[in-house]
Amino acid sequence: MDLGLKGKVALVTAASRGIGQAIARQLVDEDAVVAVGARTPIEAEGQTSYPTDLLDDKAVERLIPDVIAAHGALDILVVNTPGPKIAPVLDFGPTDWDTAYAQLVRPAVQLATAGARAMAAHGGGSILFLTSTWVKQPAPGGALSASMRSLLSALAKQMSLELAEQGVRVNQLMPGATGTDRMEDIVAAKSAANGTTREDEIARVVSAIPLGRWAEPEEIARAAAYLVSPAAAFVTGETLAVDGGAIRSTL
Numbered sequence: 001m002d003l004g005l006k007g008k009v010a011l012v013t014a015a016s017r018g019i020g021q022a023i024a025r026q027l028v029d030e031d032a033v034v035a036v037g038a039r040t041p042i043e044a045e046g047q048t049s050y051p052t053d054l055l056d057d058k059a060v061e062r063l064i065p066d067v068i069a070a071h072g073a074l075d076i077l078v079v080n081t082p083g084p085k086i087a088p089v090l091d092f093g094p095t096d097w098d099t100a101y102a103q104l105v106r107p108a109v110q111l112a113t114a115g116a117r118a119m120a121a122h123g124g125g126s127i128l129f130l131t132s133t134w135v136k137q138p139a140p141g142g143a144l145s146a147s148m149r150s151l152l153s154a155l156a157k158q159m160s161l162e163l164a165e166q167g168v169r170v171n172q173l174m175p176g177a178t179g180t181d182r183m184e185d186i187v188a189a190k191s192a193a194n195g196t197t198r199e200d201e202i203a204r205v206v207s208a209i210p211l212g213r214w215a216e217p218e219e220i221a222r223a224a225a226y227l228v229s230p231a232a233a234f235v236t237g238e239t240l241a242v243d244g245g246a247i248r249s250t251l
Contacts, residue, residue, distance in 0.1 A: 003229035006031035010076035010228065011067050013037040013111060014054065015047075018180035019130065020080040022217035023224045030225055032076065035067045054081060054107040064114045073122055076228045077115035079108050079152075080130045083182050086189040089143035096144065104148040109155065116159060116168050124167020126228040129156045133176045133243050141189060153239070160237030169236040171227050176243025177205050177214035210245035 005027065012024045016038035027034045028046035036042050037052035050066055052059045068074050084100040085092075112127055119125030131149045134142040153172060160170040177183060187201045194201070206213060223242045226232055241247050 001231070003030055003225060003231045005076075005225065005229050007033060008075040008229075009033045009035070009067070009071045009073045010078065011035045011037065011064065011074060011115070012078040012080060013052070013063075013107075014080040014082055015078075016040055016042055018182055019175060019178060019217050019220050020078070022221035023078055023080070026218065026221035026225045027076070027228075030229070033071055035071065037063050055102055057106075057110070060107050060110045061114070064111065064118060068118060074115060074118050075125045077111065077119075077125070077127045078130065078224065078228065079111050079115075079127065081108050083132075083185075084144040084148065086141040086145075086186050087143075088141065088193070092144065100144040100148050104145075105151050108152050112155065112159065112170075116163055116170075119168045120163060120166035125169075126232075127156075127159070127168065127170045128224060128228050129153075129170075129172045130224075131172045131174050131239065133174055133241060133247055136174065136239075136241070136249065137247050141186070141193070156239075157237055164236055169232075171232075171235060171237070172239040173220065173224050173227060174239050174241040174243065175215065175220045176241065176246045177209065178220055179214055179216055183214065208246055209243070213244065215242060215244060 010027045010032045012020055014020045015024045015036035024034050024036050024047055035048045037050050039053050041051050042049040050063055052063050081104045129152050132145055134146040135149045135153055138146050156170050156172050187198055190201045191198055220242050
């Protein structure tokens with residue numbers, strides 16, 4: 001299926017590894033012009049790297065203008081931010097909450113609003129927030145992630161409502177357990193907290209997934225490519241869970 005992404009200019013943030021990098025590679029495979037933002041330079045075929053620390057306001061402010069200056073447009077923005085600490089909710093103090101906001105919410109808002117302005121000025125585009133199934137189905141240890149990403153879920157829906165007339169679509173992709181370094185960090189944290197082995201924690205995670213395994217990053221990336229593409233031109237304000245059936249709610 002041709003998704004119609006050839007020549008589209010896409011920016012993917014937090015793309016040095018994991019799901020972010022998988023999405024960047026998938027967009028390259030779809031013949032998009034791909035820019036990636038990450039703290040360390042990325043050397044990957046078909047990707048132009050823009051070293052960006054998402055905790056640096058000035059660096060975040062420069063990112064989208066730099067991409068547009070280099071490529072002439074911004075058609076697609078994938079807003080990906082690193083995950084916060086995993087621990088019981090009562091273990092967190094004010095500094096932890098402030099850090100999580102600075103890490104997840106602040107740069108995402110900066111990027112999404114700047115990207116939306118640029119897209120609206122040039123006839124439209126597509127913004128995709130990466131979120132987590134913990135927003136819809138909380139799990140122990142996920143308080144920071146679920147809380148901060150819930151703020152972005154509200155923002156995504158609001159933006160989809162206000163920007164539709166300007167041709168800007170805004171959606172969310174909600175990955176479940178996925179085989180990434182981040183997932184290994186979560187497993188390690190749970191193992192330490194519960195006094196279990198890595199294998200025990202992986203078995204526990206997989207037992208809650210009807211398809212009986214966790215996702216590969218490439219599976220998440222293919223769903224992302226669809227949502228940002230012209231093939232999904234009538235989809236906005238939606239959240240697509242790619243979780244192997246782990247979320248049990250009917251809506």
